[in-house]
Amino acid sequence: MATNPDRSSYFPAIERKYGQPMSYWFDQMDELKDAKYPEQIAYLRENHGFSQTHANALVMYCRGSKSAHRVSTVDDYLKPCTEEQRKTVHAIFAAITKKFPKSELVIAWNQPMLRYNEQYVFGVSVQKNYILMAPWSKDVLESFAPRLTDYKVNKKTIQVPSDWKPDAKLLCDMVAARIAETPS
Numbered sequence: 085m086a087t088n089p090d091r092s093s094y095f096p097a098i099e100r101k102y103g104q105p106m107s108y109w110f111d112q113m114d115e116l117k118d119a120k121y122p123e124q125i126a127y128l129r130e131n132h133g134f135s136q137t138h139a140n141a142l143v144m145y146c147r148g149s150k151s152a153h154r155v156s157t158v159d160d161y162l163k164p165c166t167e168e169q170r171k172t173v174h175a176i177f178a179a180i181t182k183k184f185p186k187s188e189l190v191i192a193w194n195q196p197m198l199r200y201n202e203q204y205v206f207g208v209s210v211q212k213n214y215i216l217m218a219p220w221s222k223d224v225l226e227s228f229a230p231r232l233t234d235y236k237v238n239k240k241t242i243q244v245p246s247d248w249k250p251d252a253k254l255l256c257d258m259v260a261a262r263i264a265e266t267p268s
Contacts, residue, residue, distance in 0.1 A: 094141035113146040179252035203266040216241040219258045
């Protein structure tokens with residue numbers, strides 16, 4: 085296993101093991117650029133015998149994630165973000181932790197998440213032009229649909245603008261609903 089977090093550190097082994105230069109593999113990935121992550125991984129594994137580790141390194145690199153480096157704090161996570169995004173994320177978590185002081189702000193899946201009684205209850209992911217919020221429950225998302233009409237709601241997340249003024253009541257109500265469905 086490579087100890088270097090740069091995904092490109094796997095490239096020499098990929099070239100040796102699978103017998104083609106990286107330019108060939110980049111061309112393969114370019115042909116699959118519109119496919120979903122699992123489809124890209126399956127293609128490499130099923131058609132070229134890639135290991136999961138090598139397939140993941142190539143797919144993630146081609147998707148723009150050049151490093152597997154993990155962050156350990158929210159501030160580390162927010163370093164590459166704009167000042168506006170940092171301010172919004174801090175305000176989101178401040179609104180929730182004020183109402184739920186026993187919640188714990190952690191990094192999980194390389195993103196800031198709130199845990200309550202060891203259960204994940206809320207998470208945030210900063211994208212280039214917006215912020216995604218996740219209440220960690222499809223049922224919570226569905227039950228709050230009438231209150232989310234002003235937002236873009238995806239399968240598991242709610243998209244808000246980078247300069248969003250957090251709706252503390254909405255956030256806390258969603259977290260309370262998520263906490264209510266978790267084991268004590």
